[in-house]
Amino acid sequence: MSDVVIVGGGIVGLACAYETARAGMKVTLLEYGKTAMQATNAAAGMLAPMIESHGPGPMLDLGLRALHDMPEQVDELQQRCGFDLELRLHGILKVAFTEEQFAELRQRQAWLESCGHDVALLDGEQCREAAPRISERVIGGIYSASEGSVSNQMLALALERGAEALGVDIRQRAPAVGFTTGGERVTAVRTPDGDVGCDAVVIAAGARSGQIAARLSVNGSNPIPVRPIRGQMIALGGMSCPIRSVVWGPEGYLVPRANGLVFAGATVEDVGFRRRTTTAGLRAMRSMASRLVPQLRASQQRFDWAGLRPGTPDGLPIIGPMPAWLNVIAATGHFRNGILLGPITGRLVANGLGGDWSETSPEFSPGRFV
Numbered sequence: 001m002s003d004v005v006i007v008g009g010g011i012v013g014l015a016c017a018y019e020t021a022r023a024g025m026k027v028t029l030l031e032y033g034k035t036a037m038q039a040t041n042a043a044a045g046m047l048a049p050m051i052e053s054h055g056p057g058p059m060l061d062l063g064l065r066a067l068h069d070m071p072e073q074v075d076e077l078q079q080r081c082g083f084d085l086e087l088r089l090h091g092i093l094k095v096a097f098t099e100e101q102f103a104e105l106r107q108r109q110a111w112l113e114s115c116g117h118d119v120a121l122l123d124g125e126q127c128r129e130a131a132p133r134i135s136e137r138v139i140g141g142i143y144s145a146s147e148g149s150v151s152n153q154m155l156a157l158a159l160e161r162g163a164e165a166l167g168v169d170i171r172q173r174a175p176a177v178g179f180t181t182g183g184e185r186v187t188a189v190r191t192p193d194g195d196v197g198c199d200a201v202v203i204a205a206g207a208r209s210g211q212i213a214a215r216l217s218v219n220g221s222n223p224i225p226v227r228p229i230r231g232q233m234i235a236l237g238g239m240s241c242p243i244r245s246v247v248w249g250p251e252g253y254l255v256p257r258a259n260g261l262v263f264a265g266a267t268v269e270d271v272g273f274r275r276r277t278t279t280a281g282l283r284a285m286r287s288m289a290s291r292l293v294p295q296l297r298a299s300q301q302r303f304d305w306a307g308l309r310p311g312t313p314d315g316l317p318i319i320g321p322m323p324a325w326l327n328v329i330a331a332t333g334h335f336r337n338g339i340l341l342g343p344i345t346g347r348l349v350a351n352g353l354g355g356d357w358s359e360t361s362p363e364f365s366p367g368r369f370v
């Protein structure tokens with residue numbers, strides 16, 4: 001019998017496991033495949049709440065809080081686990097090649113500045129001062145000095161090791177195939193190897209969360225309407241890394257990694273659960289990278305991959321108690337921000353299970369879809 005069963009072993013599930021165990025709960029985590037090997041592994045590790053934001057609101061607020069908390073969380077995990085999580089807050093540059101693109105960036109910089117966020121407007125030459133290898137065709141951009149990246153793989157591994165050290169029972173290849181219920185409560189999560197009894201359940205299964213929540217559907221509605229949105233990426237190497245910090249262009253981004261590779265991504269495709277890369281998708285990423293940093297034309301494509309982001313109808317994550325159930329929590333729908341928002345979601349869920357949802361925006365509630 002567990003206090004909490006967490007369904008899903010990606011970064012969000014692992015963070016929920018770590019934080020709930022840290023809060024003193026007895027936790028079991030069920031991962032249908034291998035932990036952190038789906039969207040978490042496919043990410044680039046970007047921490048970009050401002051550069052990726054579409055406007056003021058609860059998403060930006062949560063992202064900024066996540067960015068603020070990240071160094072302390074990383075530091076704590078590094079001390080527990082003893083390896084570097086490669087947190088690099090070296091700034092993010094977003095650039096434009098056309099007047100229209102630059103106008104969009106100016107607008108973004110203006111509203112970010114009006115909300116008190118420090119993002120600079122740069123002309124083409126200033127962009128090349130910030131990132132000397134970017135294309136001569138860049139006419140301007142915006143620069144956010146406080147954003148950056150972390151190793152998504154190392155962060156997930158640290159959360160997993162940390163959770164295990166706190167006694168979490170992490171089960172790999174353990175799909176949740178159903179639920180045993182009694183009244184308005186889930187009393188156990190069913191797996192092929194038997195039931196795991198629980199006081200509470202957290203559904204943190206990324207793009208598959210909707211399929212899992214559908215088994216708890218009341219009146220045919222699904223309070224977790226997540227949709228898989230494929231992202232394809234490539235890793236470029238074979239030369240000294242031409243960028244020091246993250247560079248975004250109109251068609252994608254480049255993330256320099258500690259091992260010298262540049263991750264270039266990502267496509268945004270609504271193709272169901274097809275997780276394969278495509279020739280067209282990889283080619284698009286390769287040309288996007290060369291357009292941004294022409295020197296990358298001479299790079300070698302070291303590997304490629306694709307992942308399924310959990311998208312939601314309104315672009316907001318789904319965090320909070322599931323309607324019609326007294327002990328089921330949703331923690332999913334982080335779409336393009338899973339690495340940034342994973343650790344803080346773990347904290348929100350741990351607080352929520354302790355009875356305090358005051359720090360979670362009601363706009364993230366699964367109830368909004370019912």
Ligand code: GLY
Binds near residue numbers: 309335
């Ligand atoms: N946050 C980057 C992506 O999802 O492509």
